[in-house]
Amino acid sequence: MLAPMVRFENVGMRYGSGPEVLRDVTFVLEGGSFTFLTGLSGAGKTTLLKLIYLAEPPSRGLISLFGQDLAIAKRAHLPPLRRRIGVVFQDFRLLDHLSAYDNVALPLRLAGKRDYAHDVEELMAWVGLGDRMHARPPTLSGGEQQRVAIARAVVARPDLLIADEPTGNVDPEMGARLIRLFGELNRLGTTVLIATHDRSLVEATRAKEIRLVDGRLVELRAPMRVAL
Amino acid sequence: MSDSKYILPRDKGAAPLDFVIAVMAFLAALALGASMIADRAAMGWQSGLAARITVQVLPPEKSSDPRGDMMREAGAALAILGHAQGISHANILSDADTDALVAPWVGKEGLTADIPLPRLIDASVIPGEKVDVEGLTAQLKQAAPNATLDDHRSWIARLGTLADTMRYSAYVILLLIAGATAAAVSFATRAGLDAHHEMVALLHQMGARAGFIAAMVERHYFLSALFAALLGTLLAAALFLGAGGLEVIGLEAVPFLPPLSLKWTELPWLLLVPAATALIAWATARISVLSVVRAIY
Numbered sequence: 001m002l003a004p005m006v007r008f009e010n011v012g013m014r015y016g017s018g019p020e021v022l023r024d025v026t027f028v029l030e031g032g033s034f035t036f037l038t039g040l041s042g043a044g045k046t047t048l049l050k051l052i053y054l055a056e057p058p059s060r061g062l063i064s065l066f067g068q069d070l071a072i073a074k075r076a077h078l079p080p081l082r083r084r085i086g087v088v089f090q091d092f093r094l095l096d097h098l099s100a101y102d103n104v105a106l107p108l109r110l111a112g113k114r115d116y117a118h119d120v121e122e123l124m125a126w127v128g129l130g131d132r133m134h135a136r137p138p139t140l141s142g143g144e145q146q147r148v149a150i151a152r153a154v155v156a157r158p159d160l161l162i163a164d165e166p167t168g169n170v171d172p173e174m175g176a177r178l179i180r181l182f183g184e185l186n187r188l189g190t191t192v193l194i195a196t197h198d199r200s201l202v203e204a205t206r207a208k209e210i211r212l213v214d215g216r217l218v219e220l221r222a223p224m225r226v227a228l
Numbered sequence: 229m230s231d232s233k234y235i236l237p238r239d240k241g242a243a244p245l246d247f248v249i250a251v252m253a254f255l256a257a258l259a260l261g262a263s264m265i266a267d268r269a270a271m272g273w274q275s276g277l278a279a280r281i282t283v284q285v286l287p288p289e290k291s292s293d294p295r296g297d298m299m300r301e302a303g304a305a306l307a308i309l310g311h312a313q314g315i316s317h318a319n320i321l322s323d324a325d326t327d328a329l330v331a332p333w334v335g336k337e338g339l340t341a342d343i344p345l346p347r348l349i350d351a352s353v354i355p356g357e358k359v360d361v362e363g364l365t366a367q368l369k370q371a372a373p374n375a376t377l378d379d380h381r382s383w384i385a386r387l388g389t390l391a392d393t394m395r396y397s398a399y400v401i402l403l404l405i406a407g408a409t410a411a412a413v414s415f416a417t418r419a420g421l422d423a424h425h426e427m428v429a430l431l432h433q434m435g436a437r438a439g440f441i442a443a444m445v446e447r448h449y450f451l452s453a454l455f456a457a458l459l460g461t462l463l464a465a466a467l468f469l470g471a472g473g474l475e476v477i478g479l480e481a482v483p484f485l486p487p488l489s490l491k492w493t494e495l496p497w498l499l500l501v502p503a504a505t506a507l508i509a510w511a512t513a514r515i516s517v518l519s520v521v522r523a524i525y
Contacts, residue, residue: 055433057525075522083435093430110436 003067005031005160005191006052011061013047021047023215025061029193031159034186036202037195039212045195046090046164048212052193053087053162054078066159083111086158086190088166092149094137100124100148101133107156116155123151126181128174142169150178154185161185163194167201175201245416246456249409249505253460256405257501261468261490263398264497270391277380277387281359283309283318283349286374294344301372302347308367309349314357321348409505410512413449417516420445428517432524442517446510453509457502465495 006029013022021044029035039045050056051063054070063070065081073081086107094103101120108116124133127147137145146169153161161182167175179201186192196202202209210217285302287294302320309318321329326345327336334343353359361379368375421428431441472489490498 053433055525079435079437081435082433085435087433093426095427095430106431107434110431110434110440 003031004028004064005033005066006193007062007064008051009062011051011058011063013044013051013056014059020059021215022051022058022212025215025217027210027217029191031191032186032189034183034192034205034207035194036205036207036209037193037212038197038199038202038209039195040197043212044215045212049087049162049164049193049195052160053085054082083107083156084159086153086156086161088146088150088153088161088163090164090168092137092145094145094148094152096137099134099136100129100140100144103137103148104151104155106152111156120151120155123155124148127151127178143171143174146170147174147178150181154181154190157185157188158190160191161193163192165196165198166194167196167198172200176204179205245412246452248412249453249456249509250460250463252405252409252412253457253501253505254464255460256402256505257461257464257498258467259398259401259405260498260501261464261494263395264490264494266394266398267391268494270387270394273387274384274391277384279353279355280380281309281315281351281353281361281364282378282380283351283368284376284378285347285349285372286376287344287346288374298344298347298374301374302349304371305368305375306349308364308371309351312359312364312367314354314359316352316354318349318351321350406504406508409453410508413453413509413512414516417445417449417513418520421517421520428521429524432521438518438521441521442514445517446513449513450506450510454502454506457505461498461501464501465490465498468495 006027008025008027011022011025012020014020025048037045037048047056051058052065054065057070066084068077068081094100095106098106101124104124105116105120108119121130121133124130127150129144129147129151132140132144135144137148140148146166150163150166153163163182166182167178170178175198182192182194183205194201212218283305285298285305287298288301291297306318306320309315326348329348330345359379361377365377368377428441432438468490472491
C-alpha cells in the first residue's frame, strides 16, 4: 500500500467568527493517486485545497502532509513542504510585471536551480505557449494565462499537484490536453488533486472522486479509500 | 538565490522616500560636521590657553608709591618666571598693551597713567612641558606678595564642558535623525508591501523563505537609501566647503566664532552618514518584511 500523502482527521474550518465552511472532514490521499474534488460553488472546495497547500491552518482537527503532522510542525519546516506542492490557483495569480517565461521559471528559481531554460521552454511549448513566452500576463487571453499558471505549477515536478478549476477557461480540446499532462505527471509519481465542477471531465477518466456538500465530504467514487 | 532581484517590480512611488532620506542625510551631515567644527575649535582654544600662564600684580594698598612697588614686584615676578621650569618666555605687558586690553571698556584715552591698573605678565609654556604651578605660586608669594598666578584651568574646564555639550547635542540630533529615518523607511516598506501583498503572498505560498522575500526588498531599500543619503551628504559637504571659500575671500560668517568650514581631510568622516543611513534602511526594511511575512501562515 502507498504511504498517505495527505491525511485529514475531523478537520473543521471557519474564517474568523463566521460559520464553519468545512465540517468534520476526514479522508486520505495516497501517494501517486489521482483524485477529483467535486461539489457545487460554495461547497468549500477552495477552502479544502487551501488547507492542503498550506495557505491556511485549520480551525480544528488534524492534517498531516507528506507524513508530517502539521499541528506540531515548526514554522521553518513549512517552506520546504510548500515547495513540494504545485498549485494551479483558480484566479491564476500570475505576476504581471514578469514575462510568461519568468512566471513559469519562478518555482525553479525559488528552489535555487540555475539551468532551467530548456525545461521551461519545452513545457511552455507543450502547453501551446511556445510563441508567447515573452508576453506579459495582462496581454494574454484567459486561457493562455491559465496554461501559464498550470506550467508554473508543474515545472518543478512537485510531489503533490493541486489544481482549482484548471480547465475553466480553456476549450474542451485544450482541457483534455491539460488533463493528459496531469495524467502524465501522475504516472511519473505526482499525486494529483483537481477541484472541478465539470462532470464531463470526471466522467471521462476513471479517477477517484471525493465530493463536498455544504462543507462535508459526503460522496465518493470507488476506488476511494475514504473514511467518513 | 541571486535571482531574487528579478522578481521585485520596480517601485515607481519611492521618490518621496528618497527625498526624505536625502534631507535627513543632509541634516545629519550638518550635525556631524558642526560637532567636528566645535570639537576642533574647543581643542584650539584649550591648547591656546593651556600654553599660557598669566601673572597679575596688583598695586599694594598701603604704599606711598603704589606704582613703583607694583613695578618692583612685577620685576621680581618676571625674574622668577624667567628661571622657572617649562616657561619658554615671559614679558610684562607694556602700557600700550594694557591700554589696548581695557580700551573696549574705558576708551582709548590712555588711562593707565591715571587709574592704578594691575600689571600683567604673559608667559608662554614650552609645548608638552609641565609647569609646577603650586611651586611657582609659593615662590611668587614670597617675592611679590601682591602677585597672583592664573593658569586658565577654570577656563579650560569650561571650554571642555562647552565642547562636550556641543558634541553630545550633535549625538542626540544624529540619534533623532536616525530614528526618523528608520520610521520613514519602516512606513515606506509597509506601504510597499501592502502594494505588493499579492506577490509576497504568492512567493510565500510557493515556498520562498521569509529571508528570501526580505532579501529582495531590503536590497532595494539599501541601495536607494545609499544613493539618496549620498546626495544629501554631498550637498552638506558642498556647504561646508562653500563656507571655507567665503572665508578665503575674506567673509567671515560670525566674527570671534571659529570658521564654519571643514578641511578636505575632515570631509571623509561625513561618509559615515550615507553608510549609516543605508544600514538603517536595510535593517528597518528587513525587520518590517519579516514581521509582515511571518504574520502570514
